[in-house]
Amino acid sequence: MIYQRSSALFKEAKQYIPGGVNSPVRAFKAVGGDPIFVKEAKGAYLYDEDGNRLIDYISSWGPLILGHAHEPVISAVINKAKQGTSFGMPTEIETELAKLAVSMVPNIDKIRFVNSGTEACMSAVRLARGFTGKDKIIKFAGCYHGHSDSFLIQAGSGAVTFGSPNSPGVTQGTAKDTLLAQYNDIAGVRALAEANKGQIAAVIIEPVAGNMGCIIPTEDFINGLRELCTSENILLIFDEVMTGFRLAAGGAQEVLNVAADIVTFGKVIGGGLPVGAFAARSEIMDYLAPEGPVYQAGTLSGNPLAMSAGLAMLRELNNKPEIFTSLEEKTQYLHKGIAHVLKSKGVPHQINRFGSMVSVHFTDQPVIDFVSSAKGNNETFKKYFHGMLQQGIYLPPSAFESYFLNDALSYQDLDDTIAAVATIF
Ligand SMILES: *Cc1c(COP(=O)(O)O)cnc(C)c1O
Numbered sequence: 001m002i003y004q005r006s007s008a009l010f011k012e013a014k015q016y017i018p019g020g021v022n023s024p025v026r027a028f029k030a031v032g033g034d035p036i037f038v039k040e041a042k043g044a045y046l047y048d049e050d051g052n053r054l055i056d057y058i059s060s061w062g063p064l065i066l067g068h069a070h071e072p073v074i075s076a077v078i079n080k081a082k083q084g085t086s087f088g089m090p091t092e093i094e095t096e097l098a099k100l101a102v103s104m105v106p107n108i109d110k111i112r113f114v115n116s117g118t119e120a121c122m123s124a125v126r127l128a129r130g131f132t133g134k135d136k137i138i139k140f141a142g143c144y145h146g147h148s149d150s151f152l153i154q155a156g157s158g159a160v161t162f163g164s165p166n167s168p169g170v171t172q173g174t175a176k177d178t179l180l181a182q183y184n185d186i187a188g189v190r191a192l193a194e195a196n197k198g199q200i201a202a203v204i205i206e207p208v209a210g211n212m213g214c215i216i217p218t219e220d221f222i223n224g225l226r227e228l229c230t231s232e233n234i235l236l237i238f239d240e241v242m243t244g245f246r247l248a249a250g251g252a253q254e255v256l257n258v259a260a261d262i263v264t265f266g267k268v269i270g271g272g273l274p275v276g277a278f279a280a281r282s283e284i285m286d287y288l289a290p291e292g293p294v295y296q297a298g299t300l301s302g303n304p305l306a307m308s309a310g311l312a313m314l315r316e317l318n319n320k321p322e323i324f325t326s327l328e329e330k331t332q333y334l335h336k337g338i339a340h341v342l343k344s345k346g347v348p349h350q351i352n353r354f355g356s357m358v359s360v361h362f363t364d365q366p367v368i369d370f371v372s373s374a375k376g377n378n379e380t381f382k383k384y385f386h387g388m389l390q391q392g393i394y395l396p397p398s399a400f401e402s403y404f405l406n407d408a409l410s411y412q413d414l415d416d417t418i419a420a421v422a423t424i425f
Contacts, residue, residue: 005048031381031398042067046068046394054393057405061396062246063267063272065313077312090302098110100314101269104317105244109285118266121151121239123296124202125204127285131294136199136200138181138204140369143183143204150175152167179192186228203235205238207222210243218368237261238262240264244263264276269314270309271314273303274303326407330414331355345425347380350367359401362380362381362384387424
């Protein structure tokens with residue numbers, strides 16, 4: 001396939017936008033080459049500026065769980081736009097989306113809408129600090145919670161890909177309040193909690209990680225976190241920006257059967273428009289302004305277009321729970337197909353999968369945390385990524401990213417994808 005016009009557009013973009021992109025991982029730095037400029041998309045397919053059709057395994061990094069330009073979402077947005085795009089005043093649709101989200105997700109009474117996952121996680125931590133009166137947080141190496149200062153400590157995907165786990169511009173003062181633990185290492189978390197007794201406001205985690213590949217928590221680890229947080233009066237924050245409304249209607253809390261104290265959302269909850277949210281039981285949420293003392297605000301928060309997209313999306317998922325099963329079956333099919341090819345060609349690999357999240361790691365060791373994920377062979381990954389791209393299959397351009405399947409993918413698409421893998425090795 002030829003990606004000539006994309007390359008020309010990238011060259012021009014670089015003159016006016018730093019690195020030519022508005023979010024670093026789009027720039028293909030980890031895999032080399034020029035990024036693809038997309039023109040439009042429908043269902044499981046992207047159509048780029050050169051006229052190529054690509055099968056999409058990113059789904060806009062998660063939001064488009066039902067595929068691109070999904071009709072109910074698009075018509076909801078178009079109809080809403082005709083009535084005005086922003087008011088800075090309360091609207092009924094905010095309550096409708098809040099009510100539906102609260103009915104789908106366990107352990108939450110109230111939800112506050114913001115504009116991105118970053119904002120959701122940043123606000124959740126402020127709320128946890130305000131509520132507990134403590135300053136420190138624990139995060140896990142390789143987990144990404146957006147680009148706010150306190151999270152840019154070994155932050156997975158984009159940040160790791162670019163070799164800047166600690167970004168310049170993050171002050172020492174901020175960094176010292178973020179304690180770093182290893183995923184799936186409960187003993188390490190206990191030791192940190194013991195060494196910082198009475199000072200930890202929250203533990204924040206991706207309950208199934210998607211930003212160092214797909215990493216699955218062991219039962220002992222995730223249950224151990226819950227017990228530790230309860231006994232130490234620490235709030236457990238599940239960052240469900242990726243897993244929320246993707247792994248199940250109730251997200252990771254539902255499938256892992258573990259209750260979080262605060263849950264953050266993004267991606268699917270906005271149906272492809274900029275929405276983030278954080279939610280908890282009333283006792284915690286009422287600590288927020290204007291009810292309580294913890295300040296948080298947003299000119300475009302609860303924006304009617306964004307709310308209408310989110311509402312149409314969540315209604316689809318709520319009315320058709322079989323979507324989650326269908327997606328899981330497709331992902332499992334892809335997993336088995338790729339594993340079969342790689343095994344028959346003798347390529348050392350691990351494939352991690354949970355629901356509709358899956359990642360291929362070119363290593364012969366189990367991938368259970370950031371360190372083991374980083375051991376994957378990046379040269380093999382690049383060959384795989386570009387080999388697939390040449391055949392019109394768009395995978396995440398970094399070995400540290402999970403694929404996010406969408407339900408518009410057909411079994412023919414999956415078979416074509418598996419067949420493409422076979423031509424590379
Ligand atoms: C994408 C992501 C974020 C950040 O969301 P943005 O909308 O990009 O700010 C936070 N946490 C997780 C787990 C994510 O995957």
